[in-house]
Amino acid sequence: MHECLERVTFTLVAGTSETDLAAALDTSQQWLMQQPGFNYSSVSREGYTFAHSVYWASRADAEAAAEAFPKSPxxxxxxSLIEGGSVKMAHEAIVHSFLAERLAAA
Structure with a gap:
């Protein structure tokens, strides 16, 4: 079984700042950290398009969290900050990864 990268791209609702996004992400991150199989998440951007990348222990964990995510208060x-029609989600099997912690442990 492969680890899974969930990648969600989106644009923000007009008038939303990165500060607004960061505050909302803090609360959402707490929820993510409680989900089975959660490993790591980051948000990046290119121009006006943001990408939320979440690493999961398995595709099943990623899909379960994706299903539960919009239902959680x-x-x-x-x-509420995401332009609804802009969302694109993909789940990808991780075939190779190398983390800094693995370097330090070696």
Whole structure:
């Protein structure tokens, strides 16, 4: 079984600042950290398109969290900042990874 990268790209609702996004992400991140199989998440951007990348222990964990995510009140502030029609989600099997912690342990 492979680890899974969930990648969600989106644009923000007009008038939303990165500060607004960061505050909403703090609450959402707490929810993510409680989900089975959660490993790591980051948010990046290119121009006006943001990418939320979440690493999971398995595709099943990623899909379960994706299903539960919009139903949790903890994620409502984050979701309210996202332009609904802009969302694209993909789940990808991780075939190779190398983390700094693995370097330090060697």
């Amino acid at each position: 903890a994620n409502a502030p984050y979701l």
